[in-house]
Amino acid sequence: MAHLREAHGDLASADTLLHEAERLFNSDFSPVVRPIPAVRARLHIHVGDLAAARSWATSAGVAASDEVTYLREFEHVTLARLLLAEHADSHDDNHLSESLDLLERLHQAADTGGRTAVVVESLILQAVAHDRADQTEEAVHRLRLAVELAQPRDWVRPFMGEGPRLRELLTLLSRSESTFARTVTTAVGARPAQLHAQHPPPAHVADARVRGPSGEPLALVATLSSRERDVLRLLASDLDGPAIARHLNVSLATVRTHTQHIYAKLGVNNRRAAVRRGHQLNL
Secondary structure, eight states, X not given: OXXXXXXXXXXXXXXXXXXXXXXHOOOOSSOXXXXXXXXXXXXXXXXXXXXXXXXXXXXXXXXXXXXXXXXXXXXXXXXXXXXXXXXXXXXXXXXXXXXXXXXXXXXXXXXXXXXXXXXXXXXXXXXXHHHHTTOHHXXXXXXXXXXXXXXXXXXXXXXXXXXXXXXXXXXXXHTTSOHHHHHHHHHHHOOHHHHTTTSOOOTXXXXXXXXXXXXXXXXXXXXXXXXXHHHHHHHTSSOOHHHHHHHHTSOHHHHHHHHHHHHHHHTOSSHHHHHHHHHHTTO
16 A cells, blocks of 8 residues: 555655554564565655665665675665665765665576566666766666566566656667567656546545635645545544544554644644645545
């Protein structure tokens, strides 16, 4: 659900869902190869909260110099993403060189182990990294390898969300490559409105034609998640925070997080205003 929320641009709801997943997760004796904190770190990287992502890397104990293993592969790919983001933020070439070295070792290990999804992801990130190092020819080469692996599987999603520069590199590639390469290029360049054109917003998305008491148009800053709508309805009741938490069977901290997200999306700063705005928007 968090991945779907993120894909639809509802990043606050995605973060809340991952926070709840962390709270509920119980490990058995099996190794955890896709830790939820690492998934959440990727979301933090996506939204530009690099301090939170770096805090995860420190607490997880992952470093670019680590030996790469299958058990920590997901975490190390996440670290490579963080290093690329930190390079974009600080222009520190050490971050770029560390990322390139780590990605090369991850690519080799995944290729040897036959883990094609990780091979594709590492190739895409290598393309981004080589492009940052002004090695455009090598970047396009890596991207070509990724497309060739993705084509028989019709994988488009791995290329999404990597930034506008990747589309430019794909455009260079698609001029002389397969129809699939052109399909990927088109998908990566599509705007959210184009992607969702055949899927109109659900009823809970506010109608921008709703107007406030002074005639000004009212609309949501972002779509409320299903759980946020549940919380909003309960905010209209006489229940206090702890009672709402018990009713929803979640922690008080989770209710407070939902409430803050509701305030931000509705453009208000207190419970009464949130309820009033919710009524105005037919939520």
